Amino acid sequence: MSTRWYPLYQRGNPQLRVFLPNFWMKLVRPTPKQLPNIVNFECSMEMTKYDIKNYLEKIYNVPVVDVRTKIAMGKFRKDIGKGYVVKEDDKKIAFVTLPKNMSFEFPNIFEKVEDQDDENMKSLDDAKKSFKSYIDRNKNRSDVPSWFSI
Amino acid sequence: MNKIFNKILRCSVVLNKSQNVYRMGPVAIKNNFHTTSAKCDLMEFFDTKKNWSESNIRVGRAWKLDELRIKSNSDLHKLWYVLLKERNMLFTMEQECNAKVRLFPNPERIDKVQESMENIEKVVRERNIAYYKLETGETGERPVEDVVNLIGLQEKYEKKEYAIPRFLNSRWVKPYLENGYTNSYAIKKFLRLYKEKQYNEKRKARNRDYNHVQQLLKRFPDMDMELLKAEYPNVDIEKAKRTKKARGNYMPKY
Known part of the structure; x- marks a missing residue:
């Protein structure tokens, strides 16, 4: 188990038990709008539908009705400097259906930060304005230090 | 992460406490033993709400091997899942x-x-x-064998299970019996060229060092010879001293 190498056959053919799973899953924002009880995940390429179901039910205690998966091909792009073709990694995307009465909405994480952004922009504008006025004031006396003033 | 460490620390503290209590009587365990309640939700995939607007989240360090060695198997098992969730x-x-x-x-x-x-x-x-x-x-690890691979080079082969024994596997055994691994023309040619390439690399390194030592002797004739010998052990320094390249625009000392 710690070698992460599973035998083809064992006497008695016991069910495979994984004690330290190293699968990862991340919850992603759905690109087209979806039903409220469907959640999108990106997960390790090795995970099967059964793995995903068990993972969510046993580790996160989330009831799962159905799992559909697809493998999204990574994008091809040209390297900016060299011009050779680069391919991004493929991803496995899982669409997990929760029971009818449950719903999940992807939270807006940067709500507070957006408010702060407005304030930051305001202060930046103020600074720009004051700098502009300072430049205008000293237009006709170049080479004079800023402290040389009334 | 800090929170997790606290959780785990708390768990271990509680366990110790329960061990002490055990001497008093088994009834006391039930009252004293508690673990932090696991919040099971899809929101576990997100950080705590407090950290959403933070630009700098201070955390502790990773678990060291020695700290993990003194933990019990069940503790490690629990910690694994805590870390797994944290990683997700x-x-x-x-x-x-x-x-x-965003950053x-x-x-x-x-x-x-x-x-x-990894340490766990x-x-x-x-x-x-x-x-x-x-x-x-035995170690119970996956057995490893030294084999000659398809292109005639030495390789470590990690053994794995097959559904049929080796002699029944005609796809594997046929070319092997006919040619052997290193007997085919293509492999012989490959190995010849490969050896030549390795030899050339060695030769070029030798010449490069020799020339470099000559240039050094020309530029710094009074340098520490023992140090030079230690730096370039494969170069014959006495020979390099007497060459034309090592002679500077001054009267030679020998």
């Missing part, structure tokens, strides 16, 4: 930050969790080997 949370937050073109605060958290998980696996492996050695006299 960090991956989710990183993905969301990238999607919204992901303290990305080194992922590395710390990763390192802790190392400790479990150690214990596995120790157990197998005690019980069977």
